[in-house]
Each structure stands twice: as C-alpha cells, then as structure tokens.
Amino acid sequence: MRDPGAFLDHMRRAPPLVHNITNFVAMNVMANVMLAAGASPAMVHARDEVLDFTRLAQALTVNIGTPDAAWAEAMATAAEAARAAGRPWALDPVGVGATPFRQALCARLLACTPTVVRGNASEIRALAGLDATARGADAADSVEAAEAAARDLAARSGAVVAVSGPVDFVTDGETAFRVRNGHPLMPRVTALGCSLNGVIAAFLVDQPALPATAAAMAYYGLAGERAGAGAAGPGSFQTAFLDALHRITPADLTAGARVEPA
Amino acid sequence: MRDPGAFLDHMRRAPPLVHNITNFVAMNVMANVMLAAGASPAMVHARDEVLDFTRLAQALTVNIGTPDAAWAEAMATAAEAARAAGRPWALDPVGVGATPFRQALCARLLACTPTVVRGNASEIRALAGLDATARGADAADSVEAAEAAARDLAARSGAVVAVSGPVDFVTDGETAFRVRNGHPLMPRVTALGCSLNGVIAAFLVDQPALPATAAAMAYYGLAGERAGAGAAGPGSFQTAFLDALHRITPADLTAGARVEPA
C-alpha cells in the first residue's frame, strides 16, 4: 500500500469541510476528533437546509446511532446529493441489527452507494444479511467472523467495507488489508468508532478509497496506542487520544502504521 | 446492608445492556460513565424503534432533562414496556418543578411504576407534591429537607427513592440509608447526577432495588473522592472520575463505601 503518512499530509494541506449527520452521543467527540486531526467538521441535519449544506462540503458522513423519522429523511437526502455530486460519503450503520427501523434505513442508505461503510463485526454481518449478535452499539462477533460478510457486502454494494475491532479489516471486495494499530481502551470510550468515520471521510477527499480508509484507520489506531501508553483509565485515555491525533505527523504515521495485505 | 462490592462484582460479571432515554447534555457523559463502570449503554429514543429496543435491554433509564412532546411519548412507551416485562427502570425527574410540562410528564411516568426514582432534593420534594425551590437542574433545598418527601413518595409509588446531595438518602419507604461518599466538585460537572442513574440501572439487574441503589451511589461517590483527591478543578476532576470508575474494584468498594442506616 502507498505510504500511509501521505494521506494524512494530503488531508492537512487542504483541510476538507466534512458534513456530518451523526448521533447525539457522538456529535461533540466527533467534532473534536476531526479538529484534532486537522479537518473542518460541520454538523447539519435539518431538512430545511441539509441539501444546501451538502453542496458546500467536500465529503459527508451518515451515522444512524440515534435516528428518527425526520433525521432519516435528512440522511437519505444528503446521501443522494453526495452521490449525485460524485463526493465521497461514509456510512456508519450503528446497531443496524437491533431494530427493523434501522435495517430499513440502512437498506435505503446503501442504495445511495456509500464510498465507505465502516462498522463493528456485528453491524457488518447484519448489513450483509447474516445473523449477528447485536447488542446495541457493542460488537458481539469477532472481526474474523465478519471478513466474508465484508467482502460480500463490498462486492455487492461497490463500497469499501471496513470492520473495526482488535485488528481491523478493510476491503473493496477484491483487495483487503488488516490494520493492527489500536488499544484495548478504545471501545471503553463512547463514540470513538463513530468519530473514526469523520477522519475516514476527510481522508477520502481526492484520494482512492481503499488505501485512504486503511491509512485513516492506522492513524486512528496509532493515536490510540500513544494515548494508551500513559492512560490510567478511559478518562485520561480520551484526553490523550485527542492530543495524539493532533501531534502525530505524517512521518510518525508512516513509521507507526501496521497495515498488511489480508 | 449486604457487602456493597458484591453488587459491582455481579454487574461486571455479566455487563447488562441498559437502554437510556436521556437528555442531550448527558448522553455522552452517561455513556462514558456506564462504559467506565463496566456496563453496556445504548441511547435509543425514536418512536419508530423504542419498543423494539426496550425488549432487547435488561434495564431502562428515563431522564426528562431536555424533553419535548415526541420524546415524552417514547419515554412513556418504553417505561410501560419495561414495567410489563418486569424489567427494572430508573427515573430521573430533572427540573420537574420548573414547568407544568415536566410535572405532567413525571405524573405519567410515575404511573409506569419506576423501580427507582433518583433526583436532587428539590426534584424529590416537587415530585412528592411539596413546594420546592426549583432552579433548573440545581437543587436549592437540602437533602434533609427532602427525607420525609422521599419516604412518602416511596410509600405511595412503590419505588425506591434516592436523593442526591452532600450526603445521599435512599429509602423504600420503610428502610432507609445514608451514603456519605462523594466530593464537592461533583455538582460542578454537568450531567454527573444524570449519569448516576445509568449505573443504578445496571446495578438493579437481578438484584434487590434498595441495597443495589445504595451500593451504586456509594460506588459513584467513592469514584468522586478518588478523582477529587488530585483534581485542579472540574476539568481534571471529570477525567479522573472516569478513570476511577474504571479502576475501582469490588474490594475497593467494600472497603470504601460509607453506607449507614438512616
């Protein structure tokens, strides 16, 4: 794969405005994560303006963590507009297996051809039509158990599909990578998975989707490793994680990324 | 009372999925508090799915901090379902005395027989029908001034009623405890009271409500004591508080809990 640090460098040289329709739990963290990384986030969801805003932004993220009917309309409107404009967009199918409402919403959003779908193993299995052991936002399946589902979903949808876990897996249906960066405290801080999609979207602007996604995941996991080194628990971890996102340079990422063909 | 650490140990051995319908200020903190404690939180409020989700979860919390008409319907739907299924649920009547809308909503929710009602002294007084000195989410009455109201509300509603303050008070209408753990910086961090209800709900699963609530409050206050010992203000306190929730063991809680009969 191309030098991972080059993707971080490219993003920071022209910080993209990323439009996010995300859940209430993640909004603040996601904005802080994106600012620390060097991107420019905006959270806009109202049907009265979502289409106007989609036109201003260079990338979009949609996250179904706390959806309702009105937000679902805004998500579909924005995703359709991003697709029509040829702009990258990333879907986070939070808890898709938990309720029929989420399943129907994800089916509608997949029809808007996301550039990247990133979730945990249970979410990717559920999206691919497999039985998954969904328990809210937490994965109950292993990443390995979702690899075939990820390849299948990528091949069918045209999206790059990424599975977060102790070792991440990312594929476009043909080529695949494993990303070994990360830290066990990451799932003990809420919305870190959600917030990763904002970084992925920023990396996608004017870049090929598969390596850009792998580079974003390596960057994120590397920040986790640095934060975890001195953390006394999830509180100090979260603080140090934002600092690490801010301080990691492209050269640091190139040196520290652990991305390998799968 | 039974060994407080046993309740923490029980909760962590089988981390319960807790469904929370809470306010916008608290959502992120509450999720982080519950993850740090060892529980599995999920925030779901849409009428399109709230009933489906209530069926998946082992406990429920309802918090009226930033309500509107649609959320009020979801709260009542979820509370009714939890009651019908015999699952524990905890009510946080934030600012109930402030507006007629909140008073009517709380009356409706009390009819769904919460397992626990926890609030500050002004909120418990207002719920019990007494004049309270409500000022938004901050208590203006002393815990002592709410003890009779708490006993009365518990006896009438069948709920365990807990009053947060410098010394907490918790009662089922007959038996009562005081919990002396805590730190003066706790009310200087927003939504820490709200987030306590998530911990209480996690402790309630398959446990008797009165001692489980007292144990959760002691655990929470002990984390506050540990965090406060090194904090330079409410920012560093919040960080250290999450670390402490994560690090306190059942044995630590047994040693540090200051629960006494009232």
Added chain:
Amino acid sequence: MRDPGAFLDHMRRAPPLVHNITNFVAMNVMANVMLAAGASPAMVHARDEVLDFTRLAQALTVNIGTPDAAWAEAMATAAEAARAAGRPWALDPVGVGATPFRQALCARLLACTPTVVRGNASEIRALAGLDATARGADAADSVEAAEAAARDLAARSGAVVAVSGPVDFVTDGETAFRVRNGHPLMPRVTALGCSLNGVIAAFLVDQPALPATAAAMAYYGLAGERAGAGAAGPGSFQTAFLDALHRITPADLTAGARVEPA
C-alpha cells in the same frame, strides 16, 4: 473600561440562572463552561415549556448551530419573551452565511433585539449583509475585515456586537474595545466559541452590556492562556481550560485582562 474582575465577582456573588437554547455539539461543553465559571446553566428548548422556563431565568442565550424548524420557533418564542421582560439575551449566529434557512432565522432573531451578538468574523460579516467566506462554523475572514461590519450591525440593531478571533473586537456602534487574551488551541476545541456566549450572558445580568461583554471575553481568553501554557494538544487543553475557568479569581482577571480601546 471598568475593572474587568469586578464583573466576574458580581456574577459569582449571585450566580444567575441562564437559559440556553443551543446546538447539540455545544450543550455539554457549554454547561460545563458555565458551571466552571460559577453560573447556573439550563438547557430547555421544547415549545411545550420554553416560555415557562424563560420566565424563571435571568438571562438567555440562543445559538443556531444545529437548528430545525421546531427549534427555530422555540428560539423566537424565548427571545421575544426575554425582550418583553427586559432580560438580557445573547445571539450566536453559527454558520449564518451557509444556508438561506439560517439567514432567515437570524433575521427573525435580530428583530427580537438581542443584547449581544457574538460570532466569528465570517458570521458577523454575513449578518451585516456583506459577502462572507463561510465554511461551516469556522471563520475564513479576519477579525479586522469584520470591524466595520460589527460597528454597522451594532448601530443598526442596538446590540453590542462581538467578533471572536486571535484578537477579539467588541463594539456598541460607538465605543469599541479589542481583547488580546486567548490561545491558538481555542479554535481546535469544538464549541468553545458557542460556550463563551453562556459566560457573556451570565456577565450581562444587571450590568452594562459593552464592558460586561469585554470582561467576559477577557476572562475566557485568560483561561485559554493558562490552559495553553501546559497543554500537549486540544484534549489536555480542554481539561485545563475548565480548571482555569474555575480557578481564576476576580483579582487574577483584573491583573491578566488585556482590553484596550479600539
């Protein structure tokens, strides 16, 4: 200008209850900022109760960061009530130039005669009817390029107008000040600008608007300076910023404020 520390002292001697209708990203941070400063925040937006709550509070803030049609109604209702009652209220026109929906909403809110309007340079230029380089919530224009717009907007609206940036500018249309306190990490933490309006509103209670606003901005910037001195990035900065707001005394503010006539 009058001693800046006197405004902090006045606010803390009788902590005002401030009613905030703000965006989802800012809610938690804004509440924590106001608690750390010594004020009493409440977030209330539902049409079912917003008018009742406006009557309880001593000041109001309105922030259009994540608006929709229902919230817009609540904002206008609360602003009109504050005006009618003679209570101070502060407007934050987040991203006003980005969409026609925001422009129409701000026009409606300006008609409710805010006491203070505070935004970044692009927002103040857009409000004054100038072309602005809006990019979501981030300013793309310099403070200097917004000074004439600020004076004009203040003269036309009757509001004190404040422009946040590396050096802040604040004017009532005749007199003007520059506030040189601040730190470059402040715009790398989301919602710190939004949260400043809560501090301004708390300072406005029973005080003249122009010097109270300048004092609040100096206090905020001084906390940023203290936090930035030891921060390793935006995560540790945010933690230290809340600590600094909590620890700065009126005497500290008087000694550290860098406010000068413009």
